[in-house]
Amino acid sequence: MCMNSSALNPYHPLYSGARRQQQSKRPKVRVHRLSRRRRLSKEAKEKARVGMLKRQMKIKNLKLYVENQSIIEENEKLRKKALLLHQENRALLSQLQKVSHPHNHFADHNNNNEH
Template sequence: MRLKGSQWCQSTIPARRRRCKVRVRRLSRRRRRSVEAAPVGVMGIEMAMKNLKLYLENRSIIEENEKLRKKALLLHQENQVLMFELQKKLSHNHHSRLEVSC
């Protein structure tokens, strides 16, 4: 039989003391993690600045990459059109030569 959290606390802890220790531990763990995660002192500020600089550099590289992709796509499309026109001219010249020789 499985008990809910509130039922477990009520059944195992005497009536005068109804708190569940598990919840307190979780709360203290959360507080501890948030304090540990926050950068403290000069080293924390330096790391945050380096992180910001790298982030901004990364964003500019991504933007430049997108511009180059668009440019490459346009060049590819232009190349396809030129190849089609060249094939059309070559096949037209080939057909006209066949007519002249007949």
Template sequence: MTKLREWSASRIHYFSGKKQKPKKSKVQVHRLAWRKRSEEKAAAGKNMELKNLKLYMENMSILEENENLRKKANLLHQENLALYSEFEKKVSHLDRVSATLNVIRDGARV
């Protein structure tokens, strides 16, 4: 009787026009899952590499900009020192002229 049921079930299935998906063995399912995880890890690794490369390039750009700003700051400092020195010379010269005029004025009063 069981053979008859099996035969009837397969015959009905055959004539119904529906196709059954072939069952995958557990080994195939595990291999597919493992492959999928491996591909996901590889994709995540590539994403991480791209992010790392972008950050590295951004860091290099910042370092280059920092170096340029340091050079400009050094030039401005040198210019500031030169202007301050020039200012001190003029103030010193004005002090001497002022002192000379005071001596002349004081001599004229006496």
């Protein structure tokens, strides 16, 4: 009877020990739930951040692709222009040589016909 009365007495040392054991299980569950909730929240935030970074990278990649295509087109135009200028330069140089050395042209022409 003494044990039963001490177990019911909130001021008895056995009562408080038994009660602490019962209460200590609950906060651990709450702490685990809170920890899990925090971890899941942190993971969700990280996923959102990674998703946002992926979208930003795709946009930046697309912009760079468009800029690169523009540069390639401009490069092709400049290459064609350079080719035309080179051909024009060769033609003008040929005309200049004909005008400045007309007798050499005949000599070269005659030498070519003899062979």
